[in-house]
Amino acid sequence: MDRVMVVVALMAVAAVCLRLPAVARGQLQVGFYNTSCPNAESLVRQAVANAFANDSGIAAGLIRLHFHDCFVKGCDASVLLVSANGTAERDAAPNKPSLRGFEVIDAAKAAVESSCARTVSCADIVAFAARDSINLTGQAAYQVPSGRRDGNISVDQDAINNLPPPTFTAQQLVDRFANKTLTAEEMVILSGAHSVGRSFCSSFLPRIWNNTTPIVDAGLSSGYATLLRSLCPSTPNNSTTTMIDPTTPAVLDNNYYKLLPLNLGLFFSDNQLRTNATLNTSVNSFAANETLWKEKFVAAMIKMGNIEVLTGTQGEIRLNCSIVNNRSSVGIEMAHYNPGSTAFINEVATN
Numbered sequence: 001m002d003r004v005m006v007v008v009a010l011m012a013v014a015a016v017c018l019r020l021p022a023v024a025r026g027q028l029q030v031g032f033y034n035t036s037c038p039n040a041e042s043l044v045r046q047a048v049a050n051a052f053a054n055d056s057g058i059a060a061g062l063i064r065l066h067f068h069d070c071f072v073k074g075c076d077a078s079v080l081l082v083s084a085n086g087t088a089e090r091d092a093a094p095n096k097p098s099l100r101g102f103e104v105i106d107a108a109k110a111a112v113e114s115s116c117a118r119t120v121s122c123a124d125i126v127a128f129a130a131r132d133s134i135n136l137t138g139q140a141a142y143q144v145p146s147g148r149r150d151g152n153i154s155v156d157q158d159a160i161n162n163l164p165p166p167t168f169t170a171q172q173l174v175d176r177f178a179n180k181t182l183t184a185e186e187m188v189i190l191s192g193a194h195s196v197g198r199s200f201c202s203s204f205l206p207r208i209w210n211n212t213t214p215i216v217d218a219g220l221s222s223g224y225a226t227l228l229r230s231l232c233p234s235t236p237n238n239s240t241t242t243m244i245d246p247t248t249p250a251v252l253d254n255n256y257y258k259l260l261p262l263n264l265g266l267f268f269s270d271n272q273l274r275t276n277a278t279l280n281t282s283v284n285s286f287a288a289n290e291t292l293w294k295e296k297f298v299a300a301m302i303k304m305g306n307i308e309v310l311t312g313t314q315g316e317i318r319l320n321c322s323i324v325n326n327r328s329s330v331g332i333e334m335a336h337y338n339p340g341s342t343a344f345i346n347e348v349a350t351n
């Protein structure tokens with residue numbers, strides 16, 4: 001073989017490598033289910049739309065569900081797993097009792113399974129449902145890369161270690177997001193999701209009460225603090241909630257950024273975005289330009305949806321989103337599948 005031929009052969013090999021499908025490179029792809037389950041995304045959308053028609057607050061729940069999935073062991077639907085003794089991610093304080101939308105994912109999964117069995121992961125359903133919720137609350141629809149696979153480990157302490165609490169300082173927030181490959185600006189962008197949804201009293205109680213004494217927080221409007229104290233006395237009713245964005249609670253808009261300079265950010269962490277000049281500059285630009293924020297929000301959601309994903313032959317396509325597949329059924333058939341069983345996750349959790 002002369003030298004020219006060797007070079008040509010090497011170039012051919014390189015060309016083949018470059019043309020490897022995205023799946024082989026472990027990447028997510030828009031339209032991953034185009035041929036294997038062409039109506040997957042529309043079935044999820046229908047399930048989300050049905051739930052939204054009954055309770056519009058569910059959209060906020062589903063957006064947060066994707067965030068809480070992705071930050072803990074990656075976007076692998078680990079947040080959906082149940083454990084018989086209550087030690088899974090969903091049982092941890094950042095998730096219980098506030099996280100919601102589980103039944104919507106189950107309904108979407110049931111619809112998708114009946115159309116194309118064992119094909120669409122629960123992690124992708126969570127990502128699609130978040131996108132659909134964002135669309136239902138006011139954002140143009142956008143394409144979400146998919147091809148995630150489901151994990152099989154869910155431990156409460158992982159949720160506590162990875163999810164940012166509302167008591168975090170600006171630096172702690174920046175660091176926590178950096179650990180998930182998200183920039184300080186992306187942290188500010190994604191915090192804009194607090195333009196929809198609700199909060200239980202416990203998430204802001206330390207901002208308004210020091211035991212039974214009212215606290216004066218310079219970052220919280222005194223009128224708003226008084227209102228919050230009447231809603232949430234120092235020993236609050238655990239089922240009381242309040243809207244995070246009291247002006248337009250059901251619309252995903254840039255109002256969140258307009259409220260911050262008015263000392264109307266509900267959480268200590270929200271107000272922290274104003275205390276650092278760099279973060280504050282982002283806040284001001286998103287308050288001034290909603291289009292800018294919406295563009296960046298979509299891009300940041302897609303990036304968040306890529307955190308530590310399982311692809312290809314990693315993980316599995318769970319049959320029931322709240323339990324890992326029975327080992328004996330994997331790759332064979334659904335004959336051994338018991339939707340009611342929680343026995344297996346306990347076994348897994350010991351690993």
Ligand code: HEM
Binds near residue numbers: 200
């Ligand atoms: C920056 C750090 C963040 C902190 C400290 C934080 C904290 C919180 C807290 C404490 C709540 C209320 C929980 C309760 O009901 O008591 C909440 C709700 C919510 N969060 Fe965040 N969050 C952060 C980032 C995010 C991100 C990145 C998203 C999504 C992209 C998000 C979306 C939501 C939504 C939509 C709700 C309302 C949920 C509902 O109505 O069910 N948050 N967050």
Ligand SMILES: *[C@@H]1O[C@H](CO)[C@@H](O)[C@H](O)[C@H]1NC(C)=O
Binds near residue numbers: 033034
């Ligand atoms: C699926 O179809 C859409 C629309 O034609 C296209 O944009 C996308 O690239 C396709 N994805 C795959 C993996 O085939």
Ligand SMILES: *[C@@H]1O[C@H](CO)[C@@H](O)[C@H](O)[C@H]1NC(C)=O
Binds near residue numbers: 051054055
């Ligand atoms: C409708 O929403 C309420 C909460 O607002 C919930 O309790 C109920 O289960 C939902 N019903 C259906 C059919 O989704």
Ligand SMILES: *[C@@H]1O[C@H](CO)[C@@H](O)[C@H](O)[C@H]1NC(C)=O
Binds near residue numbers: 135136137139140141
């Ligand atoms: C939601 O997406 C659809 C396209 O699927 C679009 O027609 C609609 O305007 C979007 N909603 C908003 C509020 O942008």
Ligand SMILES: *[C@@H]1O[C@H](CO)[C@@H](O)[C@H](O)[C@H]1NC(C)=O
Binds near residue numbers: 178179180181
């Ligand atoms: C995130 O934190 C974990 C443990 O705290 C560490 O192992 C990992 O390398 C960090 N990742 C990044 C991208 O900083």
Ligand SMILES: *[C@@H]1O[C@H](CO)[C@@H](O)[C@H](O)[C@H]1NC(C)=O
Binds near residue numbers: 210215
């Ligand atoms: C709460 O009150 C105690 C006792 O009065 C005081 O020592 C402490 O500094 C206060 N904490 C805050 C956060 O204000």
Ligand SMILES: *[C@@H]1O[C@H](CO)[C@@H](O)[C@H](O)[C@H]1NC(C)=O
Binds near residue numbers: 237238239240
């Ligand atoms: C808490 O509030 C719920 C709903 O508003 C109410 O049904 C319940 O009785 C209250 N519990 C207490 C202990 O006040």
Ligand SMILES: *[C@@H]1O[C@H](CO)[C@@H](O)[C@H](O)[C@H]1NC(C)=O
Binds near residue numbers: 236237238
């Ligand atoms: C609220 O929850 C806390 C902690 O779980 C509990 O100690 C308290 O008794 C509950 N309060 C009410 C009014 O149920």
Ligand SMILES: *[C@@H]1O[C@H](CO)[C@@H](O)[C@H](O)[C@H]1NC(C)=O
Binds near residue numbers: 174184276277278279
């Ligand atoms: C603001 O946050 C950025 C990003 O974490 C950090 O680099 C910078 O030092 C902070 N600025 C101040 C004044 O704290």
Ligand SMILES: *[C@@H]1O[C@H](CO)[C@@H](O)[C@H](O)[C@H]1NC(C)=O
Binds near residue numbers: 276278280281284
């Ligand atoms: C944040 O921006 C506001 C303008 O809305 C400005 O008044 C304030 O001084 C800025 N704060 C910091 C810490 O840069």
Ligand SMILES: *[C@@H]1O[C@H](CO)[C@@H](O)[C@H](O)[C@H]1NC(C)=O
Binds near residue numbers: 289295
């Ligand atoms: C707002 O942001 C959009 C998107 O980046 C940009 O095209 C537009 O020029 C900005 N508007 C203003 C007034 O700066």
Ligand SMILES: *[C@@H]1O[C@H](CO)[C@@H](O)[C@H](O)[C@H]1NC(C)=O
Binds near residue numbers: 151152316324348
């Ligand atoms: C959990 O998933 C990992 C990675 O896919 C796999 O190696 C392991 O066998 C699984 N464990 C169980 C008990 O299914």
Ligand SMILES: *[C@@H]1O[C@H](CO)[C@@H](O)[C@H](O)[C@H]1NC(C)=O
Binds near residue numbers: 085086087347349350
């Ligand atoms: C719950 O079950 C897991 C797995 O069986 C076990 O590792 C853990 O210690 C149990 N926790 C409690 C509180 O019993």
